[in-house]
Amino acid sequence: MRRQFAFILILLLSLSIITLWWPINDSDCNSEAFLSSKSQKFQVQATKVVVQPWHGKHQVYGIFIVPNEYKQTPFFVLTVIGAGNHCSRPFGYSQNFDDISAEPGTHLVRDFVRTRTALRLILQGLYFQLNDKQNWTLTFPESKDRR
Numbered sequence: 001m002r003r004q005f006a007f008i009l010i011l012l013l014s015l016s017i018i019t020l021w022w023p024i025n026d027s028d029c030n031s032e033a034f035l036s037s038k039s040q041k042f043q044v045q046a047t048k049v050v051v052q053p054w055h056g057k058h059q060v061y062g063i064f065i066v067p068n069e070y071k072q073t074p075f076f077v078l079t080v081i082g083a084g085n086h087c088s089r090p091f092g093y094s095q096n097f098d099d100i101s102a103e104p105g106t107h108l109v110r111d112f113v114r115t116r117t118a119l120r121l122i123l124q125g126l127y128f129q130l131n132d133k134q135n136w137t138l139t140f141p142e143s144k145d146r147r
Contacts, residue, residue, distance in 0.1 A: 040142030042070065046133040048100055053118040060118040062136040063097050064109045070140050071107060078111045081135040082126045083118075086111075109138060 046062035053060050062078070070076075071093060079085045093107040102108045113130070121130050129135055 042067075042140045042142055044138050044140075046136035046138075048098060049131055049133045049136055050098065051118060051122075051127065051131045053115045053122070057115055058112055060115060060130070061110050061112045062133065062138075063100055064111070064136075064138045065100075065102055065106050066109050066138070066140075068105055068107055073140050075141070076109075076111075077139045078113075079137045079139065080113055080130065082121055082129050083113050086113075111138065 044064050044066055047065050048063045049061070050063075051060050062080075071090065073090060075087055075089050077085050077087050088111060090109070094110070095102045095107065097108050097110055100108060118130060121127070
């Protein structure tokens with residue numbers, strides 16, 4: 001009986017470690033190549049950050065106020081210091097999130113960090129770094145309207 005319990009405990013611990021530390025690359029573009037390119041870029045810092053992965057999926061995110069000319073952008077790159085870069089395609093626009101309202105000519109973008117990535121960072125002692133809105137940046141390719 002003890003041998004089965006020890007085996008199950010080791011199995012569960014191993015699966016937990018693999019799940020938390022396994023690298024994930026499901027980006028929609030090559031964020032490293034884009035960020036290192038010399039092309040014009042537009043960056044915006046987060047207005048608000050929510051880090052509550054213990055509440056389930058989609059509870060680690062930043063809210064960004066973005067000019068409307070970036071609504072048609074093909075992609076953007078979320079950079080969170082400590083969590084790396086993730087390339088996403090825009091989806092849905094809103095004027096209000098979590099008591100934040102967009103001013104005329106702007107819209108809000110909410111972008112997420114994976115729950116398992118957030119848990120890994122928190123276990124590494126980086127909760128306060130992850131929770132600092134100064135560490136969250138969205139980078140867009142320069143809009144044709146601004147050139």
